[in-house]
Amino acid sequence: MVFIVCLAALLVVAKANNFGYNIALNRPTGSSSVFVNGVPPITANSNLAVDGNFNSDFFGGSCFSSADVATDPNPFWFVDLGARRYVSGLTLTNRGDCCADRLSGLMIEVFEFNPTTSTETPEFCSMVIGGVALGQTVSLSCSPMVTGRYVRIRKPSATAPLTICEVVVSGGNFNNKFNKFPSTNVALNRPARATSQFTFDAANLVASPGLAVDGNFDSQFVTGRSCYSSAIGDTNPTLYIDLGAYYYISSVTVTNRGDCCAERLRNINIETLLKDPYRYLEFPKLCGTITGNVAAGANFTVNCFAPTAARYIKIQKTSMVDSNDLLTLCEVQVTGRFASHSEVTNKSVDNDVSQALAANGIISSVETNDNLSGGNRAVN
Template identity: 85%
Template sequence: MVFIVCLAALLAVAKASNFGFNIAQNRPTGSSSVFVNGVPAITASSNLAVDGNFNSDFFAGSCFSSDVPANDPNPFWFVDLGSRRYVSGLTLTNRGDCCADRLSGLTIEVFEFNPTTSTETPEFCSMVIGGVALGQTVSLSCSPTVTGRFVRIRKPAATDPLTICEVTVSGGNINYNFNKQPTINVARNRPVRATSQFSFAQTSLIASPGLAVDGNFDSQFITGRSCYSSAIGDTTPTLYIDLGAYFFINSVTVTNRGDCCAERLRNINISTLLKDPYRYLEYPKLCGTITGNVAGGANFTVNCFAPSVGRYIKIQKTSQVDSNDLLTLCEVQVTGRFASYTEVTDKTFDNDVARALVENGIIPADGSLFEGNRDRRAVSKRDEAPTMA
């Protein structure tokens, strides 16, 4: 009875924390090895970690364990969520009859493709350093929320087996009101990164990336102090904006510098990305281009060739006339609407990862490394995809 009450409380906390519902229960699993012990033998197979049974007594037969380190020094376990999902967090239930310290030194990652064959860089979710008591369930949050199909738990350089009695994965459909058409700029005050930033020591001016989304449209570079600029010597200057959520993006508007150098707003590609470009290989979707002839201080709107789903905006100068031909943006505005769960997870909107892997020679063009027909279709139809950046 106590166990049932505690479990109900745990699920209530998960729901209250907006973690969503368990999307891992009874899903297909895999592991680097399986521990077999005893007479009669107990096979601690990978599926036992998602069977919905939270019994933490290993010998009750509902806990997963990898083999001993001599046979498996880098154990891992993974679950296939069946399709690309939002993953906001997870819980791990530790073994309760002994060996509590085994639930330590863990890294939790999320993959697009089967981690046993994929060479992609996974998205980091969380870690377990140690300190989980016997039978205790620990809650972990992915911050920020990540997306993928496979959740992997690995224990590198292990000195004892990876043992988990139950895993729940929180996520699924984040309740965005995707029918609402935002009328405000969804890029304002969002996190921004750039390949470089310009500094002018004589005036103590630093033209940092955040100035491009601060809501200040002053186009006077020196006196206004509200324009971003790349640094001299950056041959492919690029600015990235993290919108913080998935949007169906329609257009991007940029404000040109007004006091001089209007011609710098040229040879620019504006693209969208689903994932953090500093952590994940992805082929960007081209929204549109700026070729030049934008008046000083003027706004220029790029309407996307085809509206696309993305979280990150990439603005890149593709060529320079000379070393002073910098990427200079006094303000960037992004318009669109929240993307629906279907739009984010649908491979017709998201074949950029597959194309990137194929075109970089990481996977074969026939998609033989993908799991499931859905992923194979994403690769086999790569030539039918819209023009990419």
């Protein structure tokens, strides 16, 4: 009875996080090694992680584990989805009888080809740094959504085996309505500007805005040289990203600094704009907020209150504890899909958009009145 209640709760969590069908259930799997030992004797094969059994008692016979780290210091597990698919996220169920800390230090990646033989650079989905309790399930989002046939979970430079009791992968086929408008990172390598940038002369480092969208997730501020930071003395630090076209924005994911100062990722508003904020006055639309408590080096996804059409992303620190409470972002990913001009000016899609377009001189007030009456006009 307890198991049925827990399973029902898991399904509710998955639905609440907008995860789709489990495309990994009973699919072929592989791993770098398998634990074979114990009292009573047990073989913790890789397929046990996708058998649909959420029993978190390791000796219940439904959990995968790699061999001891002396034998396998860089363990990994993977599942073959059978074909190239969209992968939106996954859930991992931790071991419940002991050793909760083993579900930590993980990288989740997606490959087109078998990761045991492929030389490709995988697409990054998410990571698990730690903090998953005994027997608990953690939900992870690939933001932006990624594509591939193989999902790999690896634990580099491990100090303990990789142990997973169940993996649920969410996603779908290319040809169904779930993927009609697949989300991508529309901020990658786009122009970025900021109210200030931090300069560290001793390390010959300039933490410029473009580092926040360069595709490099290294969270070590000095050695990684891929994090943006505002300057000391900037009392209203703000980063702007120009997406280059109109997109429907559904979420924004930021990567926190990993070497220190994790507490700086707090009191932040993420907003969207239609026009260049350096040239036009416009009231931004709020996507969401970050209040704090984001772990060092972790990703944090803000799901917009409602998908909104925009070209510019604004990330602003709304209050500061002291002059050293800087705006620091090691990577910013924006999830969205292209919005055509007719969609942007369509009242049925977003009435506020056409009004803002008119207010900023993109379309005339006549066109706005037509839109408010249900007409469609393209933006010149």
